[in-house]
Amino acid sequence: MDKAVKIALAGEGGQGVQSVAMILTEAAAMEGKEILYIPNFGVEQRGGVSIAFVQIGDQKIGAPKFKTGDIVIALSDRAVRRVGMYAGPQTVFIYDAGIEGVEDDLPENAQRVLAIPALETANKELHPRVFNILIMGAVIGATHVVTLEKAKEAIEKKLGYKFEQNPKLREMNFKALERGYEMVAGTGVA
């Protein structure tokens, strides 16, 4: 039985976690994949950690939530502490290299723990606003759930209206996607 790829993506509200999930699932839909995406929602919706649970596969997905993710990505210190529970022996745990004070909170049992300088790269080479697209590139680099081509199509579909006003944004977003992809693709996790 073909298992779906289980992705848990977590960050502070405003970091664009749900947007990434929406675009990623859009890309997967374009490729005709089976997808199930659920955001966390609880009373702490405002001011809590934002988590997106995304599953992409060839067959209908079984359950909305999972115990252990194949890829778990945390973009803030609170996020690291919140989603560490979804890491298991087969999990690749990725976090932003700029997060401080989480050495003790990183999952000890994960297959691989990887720090990527996503925020720094976005700030220095691109623009802080495309940080989440860079993360999306990293997700794709780690899982290959969709092609970069389809990912770009999905970005165009979801954010195209912004690009109309400022065509430079398109290039920046695509570059961010590729940078994120490179960051992970070269590390041997995928």
Added chain:
Amino acid sequence: MGEKPIKGEQKAFMTGNEAVAWAALAAGAEIMYGYPITPQNEIMQYWTRLAPKYDKKFLQTEDELSAGFTTVGGVLAGRRAFTATAGPGNVLMQEPMSMAEAMRIPTVVVVQQRGGPSTATVIYSQQEVTLTCFGGNGEGLRVVYSTSSHQELFDYTIKAFNTAWKYRFPTFVLADGYQAKMRESLVLYDPQEKGQKMVPTEAFVGKPGTPGEDRAPAHLRNTYNIEEELMDVLSKDIKEYEEMTPEIIEYEEFNTEDTDLLVIAHGIVFRSAAMAARELAEEGLKVGYFRPITLRPFPREELRKAAAKAKQLLVVESSYGQLLKIVKDNLYGMDVPIKTHLRPGVGITPEEVVADVKTILGEEE
């Protein structure tokens, strides 16, 4: 009357709540009454956005009591009327639904279960089974469909209107917060285009003609003076309920011939149970599943038949035994052992069911 909301078959990727709104549109629902409560708010929000385009009506009421009673009113006026609720709202909804049950008023209610009791969580559970099936001060003369996917949410919301108006019992679509908020793909369609005829509605009040002259007046009540009067009415309703049961029950089963372990689950948990059972069957284990789709009326004979061929049963649910209670009630007299995996308010993954089954079967060796 306005353009058709859905033309042809449309593949869509949306949340369950949105799927419900589209289904109600596709079914020709004319008016929704509702009160906000998580996790079903988006049903109203999508409906109010789509309503002006398709000439539909909406009223946000002051609470769920009013949402239920105004829905009763809408149905009495002969419209396809519906509402949606969850959790504490469902508790309040039982009062108007008791009236609907008593007076055979074909209301349609979508329930997106959340943690309970009381406010608990706004997220998910399967803890409103008892409430939706047997709530209020009646005998549970209702129809309850438990869905496990967005396609089913769409299909059964449409079906609910037909079941309600054909058989005249309050009808419920029972889903949960996960189904409400998650996104997955489904195909939207117009039932008429698929040859599904929508059961016509009929006004209870306000039919043409002067009452007392051209026609008898409608004198509708839910109060009786002596016990025997009530018994007469209930006997008739119960008889009709029992007679329609074979036409309404729905279920699904897999690998039930000579099973070592039969997994029983409903709603979204069924998906996990089904995945687990199929995986284990492929490994060569004699594991099957039985899924009631209608919790009311319950597919009793069908479950008994499947259970008779199983060495053990495993009931899996996100509640502390609300499905289990119904299962036991329907299996009365049979001595097949029943194991349980009860997790009130918490989701259950296929992996957990696999682990459970293996443990149980491992114990037997």
Added chain:
Amino acid sequence: MEVLPKIPKSWNLETKPHKFCPGCGHGLILKALGQVIDELGIQDRVVFGCDIGCSLLSWDFFNVDSVQTHHGRTTPVMVGIKRANPELIVVAYMGDGGGYAIGSQHLVNAATRDDKITVLLVNNTNYAMTGGQMAPTTMPGQKTETTPYGRDVLEAGYPMMGPEMVSAISQDGAYVARGSVARFRKLKEYIKKALENQIAGRGFSFVEALSTCPTNWRTNAEQTWAFLENEMTKQYPPGELKTPTGKEG
């Protein structure tokens, strides 16, 4: 020459004589309503909703489509019907409990929303059907089954001034009045204006009818009349509180 009382055409003769107690004001209020339905010619369009309590005895009173609802829920059921089919003229008939206690949030919201319905509320200062307990309209010092020593406002609060409240929260197109079964012609006039308000689609309409309950008041005919006309009118002044052209009639 014999002058027979005219029975309204919209009355259902099969259920007469009615089941209300001797001396009860319901019979008079429903007669006024029946006459108004006849005069306005709306018998084929009216839907009559009644509550739990003595009002429920009117469920088959008229040759008019009628729905007996749950306690306090007559207002929302009528709102639901009116919203679904605005051609119908809906009358929500209830007592003081159904309107001012368990049904108060529905009344307040229907008035605020300006739902085009007519609420006809019978105020007899007690919960009669259940044996005479205190009602929102029980007056200070008044003895009931749950205020056997007289209503103590410090313990049990003050009476609900329904039409005053509705008048304050309703919109400009609303009609609000308080009548009395002791002043039949005026009561009938108010009911007629209320229904006309709905027919014209101007807004919410509300009529409270001061009524009698000799059974629970334990009064004879003379005392009953005196209580209604001399005592109740002091607490609940009859008159029109709001007409669509302005606040005071």
